[in-house]
Structure formats: C-alpha cells, structure tokens
Amino acid sequence: MSFTAFIFDVVSDTIYPARITVENGIFTEVTPISVNSLTDVDVKGLMVPGFIDSHIHIESSMISPAQFAKIAVRHGTTAVVCDPHEIANVLGIEGVEAMIENAKQVPFNFYFAAPSCVPATPFETSGAVLDSSDIEYLIKKDEIVALGEMMNFPGVINGDEEVLRKLEIARQYGKPIDGHAPGLSNQDLDKYLAQGISTDHECSTVTEALEKKMKGMKIMVRDGSSAMDMEGLFDIDEGQREIENPESLGPLYKDIFERRIYSPLFDFIVSDDKHPSDLIEGHLNLSVRKAVDLGIDVLKAINMVTINPAYHYCLNCGAIVEGAQADYIIVDSIYDCNVLATYIGGECVYDGENVLFDVPDFNAKNTINASKKTASDFDIHYDGEECEVNVIECSDGDLLTKKATAKLKVKNGVVQSDIVQDVLKIAVVERYGGNTISNGFIKGFCLRKGAIASSVAHDSHNIIVVGYNSEMMAQAVNQVIDDHGGISVVSEDFTDSLPLPIAGLMSNEDVYDVAEKLSELHDLTAALGCTLKSPFMTMAFMALLVIPSIKISDKGLFDGDEFEFMDVIIN
C-alpha cells in the first residue's frame, strides 16, 4: 500500500508531505516529496504516529484489555504500557498471563510492565504474591517491557533484600524500571535512583518534578481520572514558595521559574487510571490539548505520547519512519487532535465512525472465593450502653484519610451506626477463601440507609462494604459474591449491581454499557443520601494501607502513620 500524506515527523519535529509505503504492517518507505499541487495529496488531514500511553492500569477502566482497545483507538491511542498490578494482586502470574492473552486477540499494541509490588503490604490478604523469581519469569517475556512502578520506596531505601533482587533482575534483563515516589527527595531520592529507577508519575509540584528531572528521572505528567496533577505541575508560584535552595536545582531553574519555560521538564504524558465515563470522552488526545493550553509546545506534547515512550521502552512504534510498525492516526489539526482514522500495523481499525475489529470475551473464572454472609458477620459487639470508637474520616476521591473518634450507642450488645454524626459501618470481607471479616466505622459517606459494596478495593481487592446496618451490608456483599465480583448498591427498596466477573475488577461489556451502569449506581447511591461524587472510588481507597492515616484491611483497622493495626473500640 502506497499513498501520499502530510506527516508529522517526530524525529525531526517537522511536518512535510511524504510518500508512504506500508508492507506487512511496517513502514517500508517514508520519502519526503515536493507536491505539484496540494490537491494531489491522498490523505486529507495530518498523519501523526499513534499515541502511546506509557503508564496505565487498564483495570481502572473496568473493562477487559480488548474492550479498552476498542474505545482507545477512537481517541488515537494505538499502544499502552500497562501495569496489570490490580489483577496480579488477585490472580498473580495467571492474571498477568490472562491479560496478555486477551490483549493479543485485538489489533492493538499492548505492552506490559511486570507488577513489582504484589502484595502491597503483609497486613492484608491478597490473592497472590509475586516474589523475585516470579518477576524473573515474567520479565523474560517479550510482552513485558518494564518492571512496573516500584511503590515500595521504603523497601528500596532500606535495602529490603527481595525488593533489591527484583530491581537487579530488571537491570539484568535490560528492562527499564518505573518509579512511584510521591514527595521523595534529597538523599532518599538519591538512594532510590541509584537502583536505576528511571521514571516518575507522582510529581505534584513543579519543584518536585525539577529535582527528580535534574537527578536523571524522566517525568510523566499524569492526567488521569483519579489523580490530576497537571495544573499543579505548571503552578510556578506555588512551586517557588517551596524552594529553599534554588541553585541546587540545576540549570533548568532559571528557565522554568523566571521564563516559565516548561517543556524541558517533562518527558511523557500518561493517564495512570482512566475511569469508564472519562474514557468515553477522550484519552491522550485530550491530555495533549490540555498540556498545550498549560504552556507546552504542541510538537513536544505529541513527542511525549509518541517517540519519547517508544524510545524509553524500546517499542517499534511511535514514529513514522522506515522499519517501524505502521501505527498512525489521521487528525484534523495537531492541536485539536480530532481523530479522523486510526491505523495499526497498516490496517484501519477506526474509520472515523466505527471500530473495525471484534472484541472477544476475556475467559474469566470466578475469583470470589467467599461464603455468603449474614448480618451478624458485620456486628461489632460491646458490653455497655455507649462506646467510643476510632473512625476513618474520608473525603471525596482522596487517598488520604484522617483519624477521628465518635461515641456510639449500643443496642442488644451491638454498636450502632449514627446518621446524625454520619458515622457508618465499614467492613472488608476476605475473598480468597479465608472468609475472615474485619469491621470498623467510617465518616464521610452520609448514607442514610442501605449499603454499597465492591470487589475493587486497592490493592488486594477483597470485598469492601460501607453501610447503614449489618443487614444491608450482608446483602450488598452477597450481591457481589453472586455476581462473581463487581459493585453493588442495595437498600430495602432495591438491589442493583455492576458485575465485574474478570477478577472482580473488569467487565466483558463495552465501555459505554459499563459507564452507563456505573452512572446508574452512582445515582442510586446518591438517592440513599450519599454526598460523595465518587463513592466507589473513595471506598476502594479505604483499603489502601500504604497511604495514611487510617485504613482498614481484612485483618483489621490499620494505623497508616505507625504502620500497625489499631483497635476499633477505644473503651
């Protein structure tokens, strides 16, 4: 196949008309041409390499990799480097391999990172452990292009043997190591970097990004559904207030802080997490536009989602050059990035209207190994009329929580929730066959009745439930068990759910159906009195022990500051 088009050459950062030949999915000719008349160019619009999201957890989109591909190509994405960290916590190597298998069924470039931190902590029951020998097994695979984000930075800094071994394996096999080090700086950062960790997507201020950049990290600007750091990264005034010693920040300080020249600071634009409703709206195409509005040159922004990730992860795509895989998109304008068509390996996969490939189901076994619950499983007993308890105080969409306390009434020996104080019951139900339950209290959801439950509960993905009373909680959890995983909302008046039968995390339905059902569940939760905009996401973070200050696992209430369990009942 040969044709002429105006191409954006991300190597020379220029745009010119070229004759393109694609054979067996590869660009075999890219020759600049002089055109005799503009109307002679075959392709209407501008030909740009397909976009690459270099850090994403597909599980957050609640759809299978194949379904993800189907929506992503509409937005010009042709490749992702995805870290199947969530499914690995549920199914271990088997989960990672199942993701790879499903991904292979569709014409889309899925590259994978080997999840480096499974489980996240020893204070919870996860479905699997990936030790260094598992990492070695995974990292040998062609589909695995990196070691996934090393969230256990205390382990790196303190020289945890198993952590260092994983890092060593990645280096040994020549695969880059992704970082995850929010707020890390100075000597601790130096120790972290000395292990060869090369990217970071957790910077939330320009100063943090600058220190990491100047120490050799590649900086990922994150524009995702849960964490949106973009504006903060461009906030010079805020950044400047934090700086104690400008000279230590190296030669970019002056350009960035005095001239507001941002482009040298950033290397990639990534999403990290993309929720179904956001994914319908757009992907990196929207992020590029946002980056340009914030002060990044449009060519540089495109580089951040094409050649830069391709170069870093050694992917044979991301540029319209001879020898590269023919992954490209046609856009109306480089800024607007409205996608007129998407090609992968030279084949049209999206023609501006329809996606031209079929999506096979992800063959998922039931991973919810938990017996049905009764109301009494969620009772917290106390001998007295009133008791003081520790309470998790959460806020909308925030990973951080505050420690609170409350005095609650006791009825028939069971501590009661209190809608006047907005203290509800929360529980984590172990789903990996152990059938344990830990109960506690939470403030912030404002449910007046009913309960919500979910098998999406970072990072171990046990079943988490928040409710007004034990009956409703049992009903919500049982619905999730019946669905083989998912999200449920129940009350005396109704029961509804989004089944997520793939590891309790993902659906085989398409993103439009999943987003619609999720929206219905949000509406039902609001009808129960909940004032949070993202009740399911907020609930999912309540089991994420590594982020302070107070969380809950299937093993008990957890003090994230002291990194130890704490009692629910104070006296």
Added chain:
Amino acid sequence: MSFTAFIFDVVSDTIYPARITVENGIFTEVTPISVNSLTDVDVKGLMVPGFIDSHIHIESSMISPAQFAKIAVRHGTTAVVCDPHEIANVLGIEGVEAMIENAKQVPFNFYFAAPSCVPATPFETSGAVLDSSDIEYLIKKDEIVALGEMMNFPGVINGDEEVLRKLEIARQYGKPIDGHAPGLSNQDLDKYLAQGISTDHECSTVTEALEKKMKGMKIMVRDGSSAMDMEGLFDIDEGQREIENPESLGPLYKDIFERRIYSPLFDFIVSDDKHPSDLIEGHLNLSVRKAVDLGIDVLKAINMVTINPAYHYCLNCGAIVEGAQADYIIVDSIYDCNVLATYIGGECVYDGENVLFDVPDFNAKNTINASKKTASDFDIHYDGEECEVNVIECSDGDLLTKKATAKLKVKNGVVQSDIVQDVLKIAVVERYGGNTISNGFIKGFCLRKGAIASSVAHDSHNIIVVGYNSEMMAQAVNQVIDDHGGISVVSEDFTDSLPLPIAGLMSNEDVYDVAEKLSELHDLTAALGCTLKSPFMTMAFMALLVIPSIKISDKGLFDGDEFEFMDVIIN
C-alpha cells in the same frame, strides 16, 4: 576526556545528566546517569550542541572566515553553511577555494555551498562566471555540502538549460539545493520545487511560509542584519488578510491561524547576512531568544540551529550523541543562552573570556584592477542650460528603488547635482580591468558635500560611488583603489577609509576593529549631511539589478521592471 554534565539531547528533546567521553574529537560515550548529588556534576551550566548557521554569506561581515570564527564562537556558533557567493563574483573558483583554505586554518566547522548564480545577470561586468562545469568541479569537494541559493528562479521556471544543468549536478552528487524565491507561489513555485530545491529563507509572511512548507520546502526563519523577516513571519493578522483559499493551505492552516501554533512551520533559523556591529552583539544565541519571545518553543528553536541543519546538510555535528563530532557549548540557561564556554572537536575554543586560537591572515592578492580616476570621468554632459534626467530614488536599507525624474542645471556642459532637490550623482566603476564607468543620478542620500565609495556592490562588486560632485567622487574611488578595495568617505576636509583588501569585500582585522572603523565612517557620512542609517549598505544594493525598479551597473542605468538598460538623460 570524561566528565558529567546536564545535556540537552536534541534527539529526544529532553535534558538529563549524562556521562560524556570525548576521544579524538568525537563523542564516544553519552550515557544517561542518575546523580547521587547535584553538586557532583562536573560541568556548571547546561551542555548544548554548538549552534549551526545554515545560511550565511560571511563576506557581509567584512571579515575573513578565520576572523568570523573568532567572534562566532563567543556566541556559541560552532558551524556555518556559508555560501561564498560574493567572493565568487569577484574571483570565481579561486575565491571559493581561498575561502575554504582560510577557513581550514581555525578550529571551526566551515561548510560551504557552491554559489549557483555567478554572475547574477549579463547586464554587468563581474570578475568571474561559474558555469555548470565549474559547479561540478566545486560540488565534488567534501567541503561543499550544498548547491547555494538558486536566485535565478525565472531561469528555473523557464527551463534555462545551464540553470537546469547545475541543479541536475547537485542532485546527481546527492547534495541539497538551497532556494531563494521571494513571493514565488502557485504553479511557478511548483515548477521551482520540481527541481528538488529544498529550502527557502526569503519568506516574509506566514502565508508565504505556509504554502512553501506545505509543498515540501524547509523554511528558514531569517534574522539577519539586512533582512529581518522574523516579526512578519509571526504576524497572523497580516498573514490572514492575504489568504484567498484557506483550505488549499493544508492541515497546518487551522493550527497556525486559529491557535497561533507556529512551531511546525519552521525548520531553521539563519542569519543570511551579519554586519560587523551586529555580530559583536550576538549571533544565533540572540535569534533563538527572539524566536522564543515570538512563540516558538525553546527546544524547537534550539533544534532549528542544531540537529535540523545537521540532518538536512548531513553534518556530523549538531547533537550530543555517540559518534558525532564533540562540538558543544555550555550555557547558563537554555533561554538566555549566555555562552560560558565553547568546544569544537572536544577542544575548548572559548573559555567565557578569551578565544583560545590564533587567526591567520587571508592571503589576498589585489583584486582591484582599475586605473586611477579623474573628476571628468564622472561628468555627465549635456548641451543646454537645464535637462531632465531619470533618477534612482532609494530608501534606507531597502533593496527596492523607485523611478523618479528631476530637472537639473547644466554648467559648462556638465549636468550638476542639486542638494535642494537632493539629487546626487552615482557611478559604477568597473574594477576588473575594463575601466568603464557608468554615471547616473540618485535621490535619498542627502549628502551636502563630499562623496562615499565602496567596492562592496552587489552582486558584481564593482566600485560604486555616490557624491556631490565629480572631484569628490574621483577622490573617493581612488581611495578605494589605493586600499585594494574597501569603503571610503571623502570631503574637502578629510579622507577616511576602511580597507577591505580581501577581494574588496573583507578585512584581515578583527571584527571589533572593523566595526569601529565602520562606525567612524558612518559618523563622517552623517557629518556630510547624509540622513540614511545604513548609507553603505543602501549604496551596495543600488547595483543589484535583479531587484526592481531602477538600478545602475558598470554598463549603464538599468530598468529592473523591463530588465533592460535605460537612458540617464530624458531630453
């Protein structure tokens, strides 16, 4: 030699610390590193590839190539692609070879373009003709990397055989062909491009640049001493007014005109001509800053003076990559581009204070082959008391002139100049042994007495002189002859001159001395009443026949609209 530094990697457009090793003038190691502490980096400041001016006529700086190198390295320039078009008009192949020879004496990367249009027209006497066989002789040389700007676009469009032969030779030897096509568009531009002409530095509006870009040309933004197109190229409002058919302008139209995204439009930043006083102030370092202020991303601007020209002209420099020549500079900030040091082939040539190499003289023979003149040589005779004459009307620094007429008094049979009407005498004295003189009249200089003369007179560089009367003109011309070329200012009260003994175009003195002398001559010319800011440059353009409307050569007064000679005296 090994060291660590923060480098600007123009391939990936990112900045990171790296270990650099230079052996035998070549980068043999460029390894990204994580630094354990910022203070450990050896180089203070940012390491950037040395800048490349991809289109310059060194003769306009009035100094030898070696002297040019000495000032250029102070501004971070380490390479030029220079077109020795001026000296070729005087000395032909011998001149080009002498430039190459002098250039080799200093540690600086001089690349040359073979002058394509010598002489510019058959309506003047030049010192040399470069026909297609001469071009073939030159283009085979390693030092010659391109065919110089093809100014004879009518010749290309009309299929002049000798012109086409020169273009064919360049293609045959695989050397790029530079363009020069002000205002060329539509079918004429298509014909021009069909010959493989690949660059243009003559765009003065964004619309002109966009059409050329969309037809495959690489666009040079010119920021020189004579022509400063930069602001015009970024003037969207002006550009938009000119556009008849936006759709015909291809996929960049929307980005540029609706979003003011300029960076995809431009490929190089060049100076074309740099006068001595401007060259003291700065070179591409200043142009980069200006481009950023006008809306180009700083990384893209740096690309335009490093990797883009290196890639286009196949130069082994312009990037800090293994295998490339170790030409680099240390700057304080990528925007300010204050040069702290300059290295060529790994050797320090400028340490922030001193230039660390010696400058040998350009061995120049006398090229002024003209007999001494007497006043009567400049007399224009008329039999009568008053006569009407055609007059060149010029304006400051403008290549374009207007046709004017004037009635002048005649005294003793000789037509007199008239300071009330500001009609002075102008003459071109043939310097190549023919000893002819052509006389005429000019308006715009406002000299009240005395005369100025120069052997810099585009493109044939005969001696041009403007004066109040014949005596002074003879004296000014004779001073130029005595100096073996140069610029002179004379009056009854004083005689002063800047000798330019290298082909009558350049000096062996350094740029500071040349600029100082030139400034003195400007002051003296002003003292004679001249109101032009650039009297010598303006005078030099009066012999440039290819730019309308009325010019003068050694063969007579010339009608640039009709492309034929015209009479001085109307009746």
